[in-house]
Amino acid sequence: MKTYKFRILILAVCASFLFVQCSNEDENGNVINQETCDDGIQNGDETDVDCGGSTCEPCAVGIDFSGTYVQEDVMGRPAVNTVFSGSDLVKNDFNTAFVVSDRASFQPTFETTLEAYHDVYAIALGIPVDDLNYETNILGLDAPTFTTVLAQFDALQVAPSGQTTYFDPTTGIALTGRTLGDDVIDISLTLMFGGTTGTRFDGADNDGDGTPDTPQLTSDGVGPGDRDFSLPFPYMETPNQE
Amino acid sequence: MKKTKIYAVIGGMILAGFSVFMIAADHIDAPAVAGTTTDIADFYAFEGDGANNTVFIATLQGPLTPGTVTDNATFDEDVLVEFNIDNTGDFVEDLVIQVIRRGDSMYFFGPAAPTQTGLSSTIETFGGQNEVRISTSTDVFTETSDNGMRFFAGPRRDYFYFDFNRFNEIVSGTAAPDGFFPAGTAEDFFEDLNVLSIVVEVPNALLGTAPPHVANGIGGVTGLPNAYNVWVSAKRKQ
Secondary structure: OOHHHHHHHHHHHHHHHHOOOOOOEOOOOOEOOOOOOOOOOOOOOOOEOOEOOOOOOOOOOOOOOOOOEEEEEEEOOOOOHHHHOOOHHHHHHHHOOOOOOOOHHHHHHHHHHHHHHHHHHHHHHOOOHHHOOOOOOOOOOOHHHHHHHHHHOOOEEEOOOOOOOOEOOOOOOEOOOEOOOOOHHHHHHHHHHOOOOOOOOEOOOOOOOOOOOOOEOOOOOOOOOOOOOOOOOOOOOOOOOO | OOHHHHHHHHHHHHOOOOOOOOOOOOOOOOOOOOOOOOOEEEEEEEEOOOOOEEEEEEEEEEEEOOOHHHHHOOOOOOEEEEEEEEOOOOOOOOEEEEEEEEOOEEEEEEEEOOOOOOOEEOOOOOOOEEEEEOOOOOOOOOEEOOOOOEEEEEEEEOOOOOOHHHHHHHHHOOOOOOOOOOOOOOOOOOOOOEEEEEEEEEEHHHOOOOOOOOOOOOOOOOOOOOOEEEEEEEEEEO
């Protein structure tokens, strides 16, 4: 058969279905209680032909969203698992542990890692490792408290009102969100190595002898560069091209 | 041996067992997920252009080099990305926004109360469904729902910045006794890289009331505003 005749045939068949007026009323307008879930008619309280409502199977929506999904990775605050877990085994376990309830056991590891970072620099500076330890940071958190917060309460806080930022030095607002531009690395490093003033291990040359007094550990020296923070939704730039 | 070499050896011994792939945020994460389609790179949450909106961004499978690698990166249809929102302060999710790919589109469900909380989830198909066509490197697709949510999914420039190489030298001990480089000398490893991104903007009215800030009262912290506790998880279909 030529194609156009076939198309006309199909159209005719389809059109004939449109004119089927099936009803559950007889010619006197009395309701016939014959609706079933396999009569090829949407009747009763079905939401579509032969499905939905109080008696029939739910209607298929056409796309399969069934199944059970199990966590393999998770993230709250930036820079937590990777910096503090230390070993691969710990990092894997951290990603598959539930926030709060299963994570208290990671606190000792986090604290050990925090001290280990300081030990490396004690050695580098020729100081006994016991004499160079983590110092309570600018938020007033000692080592056990800091590592407990990191390990156990690893969620990002985001405020519905006011400025949202991980830390904005110009306004002093902190821990109310995380924007695309927040320097989470420097913030985290300062909390780890900056001590009570935030300037411990900042690499400054305060004695003016031409060399840094301490290694620079509170900043990685990298800023956001030429990334654009003024874009409308979705707020992120077109991908870098080759 | 010169002093610096001794430090490097000792430093290396102390940090032995620390993976060379360690990097901040979750970029290049733990070995079990690194390089897989459940690998979360970053998570952002901030006020949107509309003052009463919150934007959630999850980036995955980063970093991607420009060109073929970026163009070939795809969201895995077996991976459910789930934004978890705790609005009662107990660190159990009260609402979820679930995101999963089907064909050329990304489907979004929620915010809705999850049927089950924790490590295992089913998709809340009755929690409000939206979809947006997945964007490419050259074509951007966004959608807005009747209740004011906005949706995007596709490759974007990576907004994470860090001197990754120097960090590895520090962690492995080879940089001792020096630390990071000063600005100007330090290099951003991610400057020219990309990442798969999911961006969803939500009116705060759909998130419920925010609880008191969890950090108030810890150490020297006071005066922080009420805030949701949020996290993102990537879950694989069983």
